[in-house]
Amino acid sequence: MTVLDSRALGRATLARQLLLERAEVPALDAVAHLGGLQAQEPQEPFVGLWSRLRSFEPAQLSALVTDRRVVRTHLMRRTVHLVTADDAVAWRARHDAMLRQRVLGVYRGELDGVDLDELAAAGRAVLADGVPRSMPELARAVAGRWPTPAPRALGEMLVAALIPMAQLPPRGLWRTRAGVRNVPLAAWLGREIDPPAPAGTDPVGAALVRRYLAAFGPAATADVRMWSGLAGLPAAVAAVRAELVTFRDERGRELLDLPDAPRPDPDTPAPVRFLPAFDNAILGYDDRTRIVDDAHRGVSVAGERVVLVDGRVAATWTVEAGTVVATPLRRFSRADRAAVADEGRALATFLSDGESHRARVAAAPR
Structure with missing residues (x-):
């Protein structure tokens, strides 16, 4: 073998993740191909698509959210993902048991004795008026029936597990800060989720x-x-x-x-790419050594934004007063520093809507 x-x-990962060469596909097709984008940090999917698509404009993704063609919802790993409406409808029931178990893994003691079917029915009754609610608002609305558990436990179970939910815009729109407001996924999309098999x-x-x-x-x-x-x-x-x-x-x-999926020559040149926090190109594996050294594995779960150099995690990055700052995790060649700076300037232009073109590569560790 x-x-x-x-x-x-x-x-192979870079090719499948549209990171070996930016793709000329619509944003909706990219979200579908990637199986969704991790999105608990609402602005991060925009960077994820910018690094993967040619001529990507933030308004394209914002329009998909407001047009209900993509949706923010708890799905894989009980984390918030941005997925196509079709995938949310098709996949949600298959994730039900996992979502319940993961919430119980955190709040089992507090939810002991709570009939989860009754809790779900109570939550649905509250939401039947069509009014979007935050998790604390929904938890307070049912707390009279279950006064012992902390509201957080009731809210997490309702929003992340028992009732398929959509997080409504303006949360998740470009350069917009907004709290989480939830409505049932079926109500938002105008169709029921597919039943269990x-x-x-x-x-x-x-x-x-x-x-x-x-x-x-x-x-x-x-x-x-x-x-x-x-x-x-x-x-x-x-x-x-x-x-x-x-x-x-x-x-x-x-x-x-898959037999016909791309498996490029290992010596294929790989361009510098800036990845958002919690990108699935890293988190989507049990063995992440194909893209990140064990010594730096922690950056992928700590919410650090990372830079790929020659296809591997080689730096972290932040934005300071409009300047994209890359901090190497190892020594860079002169060519690597120049390539990181060039891509950083392009990212600064994107993030600032053309107002800043500044990037800096910090000193490498000794």
């Missing part, structure tokens, strides 16, 4: 495996599970295995892939 080293896997079948799980490999492969089943947060995927993998090709990584793990 062919062994793919970390460089080969890294180049019959027992013993998992068509959504099989579709998720295919979609994941298209955007992240080649990958192990543990990687699919890390991205989605879902249990029970071995049956879905088994259902599609005949469609797939297999490899091994340097650790000996079996890697699955």
Whole structure:
């Protein structure tokens, strides 16, 4: 069986993630291809798409949000993702059990004795008036029935697990600060979410495996599970295995892939790319060594924005008074510093709507 080293896997990741070459596709198609964008920080998806698409304009994504073609909702890993309306409707029921269990993992003691079906019914009754509510507002509205749990526990369970919700604009619009207001996903989109599959079948799980490999492969089943947060995927993998090709990584793990998906030459040049906080190009794997060294793995979960140099995490970045500042995690060659500065200036122009073109590369660690 062919062994793919970390460089080969890294180049495949860049190609699938639209980071090896900016794509000429509509923003909606990019969101669909990527299986959504991690979006708990509302402005980060704009940077994610800017780094992946040619001629991307922020108004394109804002329009998709206001037109209800993409939606902010709790989904993979119980984190807020920006996904297409079609995917939200198709995928949400498959995530129900995982979402409940993850909230219970935090609040099990406080929610002990609370009938979750009753809680969901109470929440839906409150929301039936069509008024968008924040999580604290919804929690207070049902707290009289369950006075013992902290409102936070009731609110998290309702908003992140029991009731499929959409976070409404203006939250998630370009250069807009707004609190979270929730309405049921079905009410916002004007259609019900797809029902759970019959027992013993998992068509959504099989579709998720295919979609994941298209955007992240080649990958192990543990990687699919890390991205989605879902249990029970071995049956879905088994259902599609005949469609797939297999490899091994340097650790000996079996890697699955779609037969016709791109697997570029490991020596393919990789341009500098600035990634937003919590980008799934990093978080979407159990084994992240294809893109980030173990020594720097922590930056991917700490909310640091990172810079890819030669396809690997090589710096973090911030914006200081309109200047994009890249802070290397290792020593850069002169050419690397110049390339990071060039891309940083382009990012500064994007973030400031053309008002700033300033970028600086800080000193490398000694």
